[in-house]
Amino acid sequence: MAKVPVQFTLNGSEKAEFIDSGTTLLNALRDKIGDTSPKGGCHQGTCGACSVIIDGELRLSCLTLAETCNGAAITTTSGLAEGGVLHPLQRAFLDAFATQCGFCTPGMIMAAKVLLDHTPNPSRDEVVEALSGNICRCTGYEPIIQAVLTAARANSQNAA
């Protein structure tokens, strides 16, 4: 089958690849581009482990075809740390023991980042709602919710 070109910005840098038509963004990111931070959990849109941010909106990369992302700006968890310094969400997840096996973590962090980008000081209910499409089988969610609330507080203190 003929390859199709795709071109988009990934975490601020231009990427261009030839892929098989119909390749999911998840597979393009992991297998072609080498960004393995989005995880393939269920491939059905149920678990949220593959969540990425496309043009500011949370999307599931397992259900998105890469060729529909031409020209888009894509953010993944691997693009959050700057110069070896972790993003406040990553720091808070570590400090709060919000990762156990870690498989759901990149998706959780993407969902949390979109929330904090729009709602810098979310309520607990808003955090729960924002993470409602992401499944975690280890933590029981409480440390994750606390981590997001902690990161929000850290952000607002830095901004003050």
Added chain:
Amino acid sequence: MALALQTFATAKDANGALKAAGTRYLGGGTLVVRAANEGDVSVSGLVRSTDPALSAIDVGGGKVRIGASVTMAEIARHPELGALAKAARAVGGPAIRNMATVGGNLFAPAPYGDFAVALLALDAAVGTDDGERPIETFLAGRGDSRAIVTSVSLTLPRADSFRFLKVSRVKPKGVSVLSIAVVLEQAGDGTVSSARIALGCMADRPVRAKAAEKALIGRTLDPDGIAPALAAAGEGTAPITDPIASAWYRAEVLPVHLGRLLLGLA
């Protein structure tokens, strides 16, 4: 197996390409890419359209026309579609709502398709290039539909006449045990003058509870008044059985949840 995706500028051109065997329309991807990921080999090609008309929301004169590519998130945050927000937010989690489209929801098999349940109660018209059809007719024949849905149009309900309930075990986001949408008109004395009730998960697609609708006419919305409607709620339904609930369970709890919705307790 790779899927060949063809993109067209207009829905009309995409309709032509959709005639090829094994070809499905790609909206948000939450149904058709999922099917391909699950190994559905009947899907060999995908067609989509980037026609801006498919993404438009036009509100005016108490009516709205929603393009088929409009997402649940866009409906939920639209300032003039507050009446539909609860039903749009009932679909999936945040990422799914950023992807799932109105057009796709019409094709979602139970237990999915909660928004289509609301559209059925609201008597929406489903638009294709061939014109508009009542949603009830459309849903009945949706398996044979080969024309791309371009829009849904409806009269916006008054806030107090439209009620929607999705019942799920996991909060805030879980798959439906069932969903119920009701449009009620009441006379000055409080009795019901017209009722339209749509149910999700009580068949493989959204269906109306016509016996319950009829039993509500002339009745008041109190426990005695709605009792005949609740007794008739399951008439003509064939609930699905899935890992969320059995058909038996869905049939047992339907009157309970319908009652709560009608009494304003849900």
